[in-house]
Amino acid sequence: MHPMLRRLDDLAAHLATRPDVLALLGLGSAGVEHDRLDDHSDLDFFVVVDDGAKARYVDSTDWLALPCPVAYSFANDRNGRKALYADGIFVEYAVFTIDELARLPFTGARVVWQRDDAPAGLASCGPAPARPPYDTVEFHLNEALTNLYVGLHRELRGERLTATRFIQSYAVDRVIALLTLTRPGAAHRRDPFEPSRRVEQAFPPHLLPLAAMVPGYGHNRDAARATLAWLDERFTVDPVIAGAIRQLLDAG
Known part of the structure; x- marks a missing residue:
């Protein structure tokens, strides 16, 4: 298994112990096309949480550091962060509730883990990316x-x-x-x-x-x-x- 996919699995194993997390979705080269992963890839993912839990996962990186120490991170968006692990794996992630995820355009997502009571179709619930108004x-x-x-x-x-x-x-x-x-x-x-x-x-x-x-x-x-x-x-x-x-x- 590619080290990045292993890191994502390790994160999923930890998040599965937290009662306010619903799912972990891999995106980009960590999504359905994970055969594209190489030594120059970064690790993109969504963490889906219960209402009221989002701030804890955006503001803190304690959960992120469980598989490996986090050497560097910053909030690049109100929904998430970019971070560099001490072993050189670079991640970009966002945290959403179910309602937020349903309004978000994304493609190629893969369910790494989801809670038993999570709604079906999490990896495909976002609308398609909007086409440019004059795509001619x-x-x-x-x-x-x-x-x-x-x-x-x-x-x-x-x-x-x-x-x-x-x-x-x-x-x-x-x-x-x-x-x-x-x-x-x-x-x-x-x-x-x-x-x-x-x-x-x-x-x-x-x-x-x-x-x-x-x-x-x-x-x-x-x-x-x-x-x-x-x-x-x-x-x-x-x-x-x-x-x-x-x-x-x-x-x-």
Whole structure:
């Protein structure tokens, strides 16, 4: 058994002795796709508790430290914490009541342990992640183009950090969305909450040339040229915005 799964089982064994805990759910690579676990994974989980017990499990890490001492932790959200065990296992967890869990979007959860009187279907009771309001080729294409346009203006103004975000992050997010829409078979095991996860496995470099699109802080013009060329090769790009982007690439 992978050490992280063993850690989760050890936590479950302890939480099972506490009368105010209903269940422990593994998520991400500790969820139903736990074969993805490797030495670079972190351990994501939900603790489901009775009404009135939540604060005890968010504010204190005494229960978390039972399998191994906790070397570092902080509250990263009102619902939970991030923590590093002394043996190097990094965890991110949240604590919810049944009512809170029912309103929470999540996928791929696995019941590690649940109390005998816990409701059925805990691992699938959350609603599906909301789709973007404009999840179309037209939207993502034009959003990418305008990201390049705004980013190049900020580059020319000397605002290089925000330019880098527009050109090498926001526009590339739209490129990934375009690939996801036009090559749906490549969406296997993609993260519905974070599109950049496992993108290299889904789209090889000849489909998604990330090295050219994300060359780094000092190379915004090169990145914009690469992304514009990629878009122009695969989609019908409006000549007006494309011309405006090319003017900015030639300026300065």
